[in-house]
Amino acid sequence: MSGFHRRPNPLWGPPSAGFKRQKLLKFSKKTDYGLIALRHMTARPGESITSAREVSDTYGVSYELISKILQTLKRTGVVASVQGASGGYRLSRPLSTLSLFDFIEMLEGPQGVIDCARAGSEPCLVSSSCNVVMPMRELNRKVMKLLQETTLEDLFREAGPLPAHFLAHPAAEPPVPEAAAK
Amino acid sequence: MSGFHRRPNPLWGPPSAGFKRQKLLKFSKKTDYGLIALRHMTARPGESITSAREVSDTYGVSYELISKILQTLKRTGVVASVQGASGGYRLSRPLSTLSLFDFIEMLEGPQGVIDCARAGSEPCLVSSSCNVVMPMRELNRKVMKLLQETTLEDLFREAGPLPAHFLAHPAAEPPVPEAAAK
C-alpha cells in the first residue's frame, strides 16, 4: 500500500459538528408535499377543485409525486377526485377531524419509535429482555399523543393566511419569470 | 483468520406486509445500541468498567459498531475511556443529567421535523413563504421538549432491572448455547 488515502469522510468522522442531516421526526417529502397540497386547497374557498398540475406548477414540485400523494389521500378518504378535463381534487372532510397522526400514517405508514418486533422467528436479538424497548414505548406513546391531538386545521390556522401569489390562477398570470419553454 | 462473530443479526428484519419500514421518530441503530450499552453499564454498579467487546459479546452486536458509538459518547463526555489491556469505558456523568434529546443529538446529529434547507442555490422550493414550515416548527418544539424532559435515568428506571444473564461475566460463563468455535 502506498501511503494512506486521507479522504475526507463527510459522514461519521468529523469533529463534533460535522453532522449532515436531520432525522428523528423528519417526515419524508410525502408528508411535506401532502401538507402543502392540502394547505393550498383549503386556502381557496371559492375554487373547490384543484388539480395536481396546479399544485405542481404553483410550488414547483414534481407532478408525478404530488399526483401519487393526492391519489393516496383520495384512497384514504381525505380528498375526492373528479375525473375528466376540468377535474381535480377536492377536500372530502373537514380538516378539523383529521389529526396529524392519521395524516402521517396515511402517507408514511405505521409510525413508532421502535420496531424490535418483527415478523421473523426471533423478534430481535435483545428483545426478549431488552431493557430499552419498554421505556421507549412510553415515550412513543407520548409523542403519538401529541400528534393525535393536533389537527391539520390547528396546524394551518397557526400558519396564518396563504400569501396572495400562491392563490393566483396559474393560467391567469404566471408570476414566475422563467417561461415554460415546453 | 476466520474473523469475527458471524451472527445472523435479524434486527430490522424482513419486509413486513404493506409498508416496509417505520420512520418518524425511528432512531437509527446508533441510538439503539448506545442505549443498550449505557443501560448495560449502569446496571452493573460493582464493575465500573465495561469494554466494547463485552457489550458486543453480550448482545451480539458488531464490535466495531458498538466501538464507534462508545467512542462518540466518549467524545461528547458521556463516558470516559481507559486505555490498555483491562481498559474499557465508564460513565463519566450521572444519567439523571443526560436528556434523551441530548443523547440522540450526540449520536444522530441535530434533530428536527423539517429541513427545507437544500444544498442548491435556493434554500428550498417553497421555503420563502412556505405555509407549512411555521406550524411544523411549533410541533417540533413540543416534541423536542418531550425529549428534553426525559432523562436516560428516567428511561432506564421505568425499564426495571436488567435480567441476570446480561450481568454475568462473559468470561465466567457463556450463556449462549452455540460455541464461538474459534
Added chain:
DNA sequence: CTCAAACAAGACCTTTTTAGTCTTGGTTCT
C-alpha cells in the same frame, strides 16, 4: 367525435443514507 387535460397505477432508475467490515495504529496490564 376528436383532442387536450385531467386522474390512475405501476414499473423503473438515481441518489442518499445506513449498516456493517476491514485495516492500521497506539496504549497498558501482565
Added chain:
DNA sequence: AGAACCAAGACTAAAAAGGTCTTGTTTGAG
C-alpha cells in the same frame, strides 16, 4: 513481549427515498 484494549478512518453493501417514465382511462370543450 504479547494480549486485550481503545482510536480512527476507509471501504463496501444494502436499503430507503426521491424522482422519472410509460400506459391507460375518463371527460369536457371545440
